[in-house]
Amino acid sequence: MVGEAAPAAPAGPRAVLVGAPGAGKTTVGTRLAQRWGVGFRDTDADVEAELGRSVADIFIEFGEEYFRAAEARAVAAALAEHRGIVALGGGAVLDADTRALLAGHRVVYLEVGVSDAVRRVGLARDRPLLVEGPRARLAALLKARQPLYAEVAAVVIDTAGREPNEVADLVAAALAELPTPPAPAASVRIPR
DSSP states (O other), rough: OOEEEEHHHHHHOOOEEEEETTSHHHHHHHHHHHHOOOOEEEHHHHHHHHSHHHHHHHHHOHHHHHHHHHHHHHHHHHHHHHSSEOOOTTTTSSSSHHOOOOOTTTTEEEEEEHHHHHHHHHOOTTOOGSSOOOOHHHHHHHHHHHHHHHHOSSEEEOOOOOHHHHHHHHHOOOOOOSSSSOTTTTEEEEOO
């Protein structure tokens, strides 16, 4: 519902969305932002704006390490400056400093299975880590990153079989139940 009251937050974004590629962070994030009348910020887009290149081109031209450093700066800036909804790139949680910065924020992990992620991501030409063998790469990414997503999350939402509006509804309801500041490590879990 447009104009619905956003959950109060003492400082920082109203919500920070994390999850693997194909989890729905951008789609759900824009819907929440519209619903609450707040801004939406995608840290991958911030990196692209800073460097003047697509994420794929940054990986090709400069490598993953260079991208991750730019991503860490973008996340730190978004957490400090933005008061709406922030979607982090799927690998942002790989950085220990980024995970530490997420403490005390309203972090929502949008959980996705391999089949749903592959269906949503498609051939992933714009996702450099998924160009070759997207199913196997996504399975490996999910296995490696799931514990990190869960570590930083105050809310975990299983997106399997759910439409973006339903996921946005579940995120809004879960955030309304969170204490301020929220506890990390999934104080609210919404399974399928």
